[in-house]
Amino acid sequence: MTTAREQLIDLITSEAVFHGDFTLTSGKKATYYIDLRKLSLDHRAAPLIGQVMLDLIADVDGVVAVGGLTMGADPIASAIMHQGVARGEVYDSFVVRKAPKDHGRGRQVEGPDLEGKRVIVVEDTSTTGGSPLQAIEALEKVGAIVAAVAVVVDRQAPARERIEAAGYEYRYAIGLEDLGLLPQ
Numbered sequence: 001m002t003t004a005r006e007q008l009i010d011l012i013t014s015e016a017v018f019h020g021d022f023t024l025t026s027g028k029k030a031t032y033y034i035d036l037r038k039l040s041l042d043h044r045a046a047p048l049i050g051q052v053m054l055d056l057i058a059d060v061d062g063v064v065a066v067g068g069l070t071m072g073a074d075p076i077a078s079a080i081m082h083q084g085v086a087r088g089e090v091y092d093s094f095v096v097r098k099a100p101k102d103h104g105r106g107r108q109v110e111g112p113d114l115e116g117k118r119v120i121v122v123e124d125t126s127t128t129g130g131s132p133l134q135a136i137e138a139l140e141k142v143g144a145i146v147a148a149v150a151v152v153v154d155r156q157a158p159a160r161e162r163i164e165a166a167g168y169e170y171r172y173a174i175g176l177e178d179l180g181l182l183p184q
């Protein structure tokens with residue numbers, strides 16, 4: 001029987017890798033784009049993402065919540081939360097807005113109160129690591145303790161180096177080699 005990770009790799013390879021000329025969040029150019037939103041919002045793939053990410057973060061102690069910079073991170077955090085409940089591993093989820101809300105409570109981090117709580121920043125695809133670093137800045141402003149950054153697909157651009165240089169643990173579930181792609 002194939003594992004959840006193997007099934008997820010098959011789905012990403014066949015349905016979420018697009019070839020062409022792309023501009024990335026960082027402004028870098030690339031000849032392929034991994035559109036994980038296409039799968040994190042898909043009923044076949046979302047439970048697999050939840051399971052693979054639960055396995056990835058299982059040994060990080062004392063974590064009460066997972067989430068990241070909206071919107072790529074949002075369905076990843078939800079998948080972890082829902083699959084976690086099914087496994088008896090309880091995580092809440094949170095959403096970090098790209099900027100604080102300009103009305104209501106003016107929050108940038110939405111969800112449970114995270115002051116003094118250990119959290120994991122999640123991400124769908126990581127290239128430069130700028131998005132998780134932005135999420136970390138907002139989380140630390142509300143007093144959260146970031147235990148690690150956990151990513152579904154790592155593009156082998158400088159995300160690991162930047163996040164580790166900033167003092168945070170970085171781990172990922174699927175690398176370019178798993179998808180038959182070369183770093184750019």
Ligand SMILES: O=P(O)(O)OC[C@H]1O[C@H](OP(=O)(O)OP(=O)(O)O)[C@H](O)[C@@H]1O
Nearest residue numbers: 025026070071072126127128129130131
């Ligand atoms: O490692 P980085 O250089 O930060 O790039 C990766 C980010 O880019 C994508 O999000 P995008 O900025 O396209 O926004 P979205 O999630 O709102 O679609 C992706 O979901 C990551 O969050």
Ligand SMILES: O=C(O)c1cc(=O)[nH]c(=O)[nH]1
Nearest residue numbers: 024025033034035125127
């Ligand atoms: O760097 C990015 O912006 C990026 C690359 C990628 O492959 N997929 C994605 O969603 N964002």
